[in-house]
Amino acid sequence: MKRSNAAVRRSACWLVLVSATSAASAADLPDMADMALSDDGAFVLDVRAGVAWPRCVEGTGWNGKTCVGTPRLVTRAEAMALALDRGKVRGMHWRVPRVKELQRLVRKTAAPPGLDPRLFPAAPQDWHWSATAAISTAKVNQYDYSNIVQGRREQNANHIALQQGWAVNLVTGEARGDMAKQEKLPVRLVLSLD
Secondary structure: OOHHHHHHHHHHHHHHHOOOOOOOOHHHHHOOOOEEEEOOOOOEEEEEOEEEEOOOOOOEEEEOOEEEEEEOOOOOHHHHHHHHHHHHHHOOOOOOOOOHHHHHOOOOOOOEOOOOOOHHHHHHHEEEEOEEEEOOOOOOOOHHHHHHHHHOOOOOOHHHHHEEEHHHHHHOOOOEEOOOOOOEEEOOOOOEEO
């Protein structure tokens, strides 16, 4: 799916204006009122957040009706490098989304819960990488069972935190910061429009 920078910018501008010719209008998506489709249907714009989401995860592509292909599973470092490379090639600000941005896409009260299939068809229903990073510098309680299970001691607590990253389950919206960075997960990059 090669597109010129001008084409992406035109899509982004269109998205900001939320044209009436869109395939899905805000009225069609009451629980996602700030979401709209680009004129070519390849992007979902979150008007409030000022970002454009590709409708397909990395490894799959938009064929005009749905996402086709096999989702690419990557480590957290590979996800970050992928975003950096995409930004250099296309000259735009592509990045791995933060936890709150991914959680905003999840419709928790829908049946079934998860991503709206009208906006994100054929989306993997599992954990996705996030760019959110947090290092806990709190003292480790040696009597806390969760610390014992994870092998966390005062001497290695920060080292363990550096080996873990944040991921979001795109069915439940649950976020966890203890995902091993070497775990292979799908990634859905996001384009910042500002």
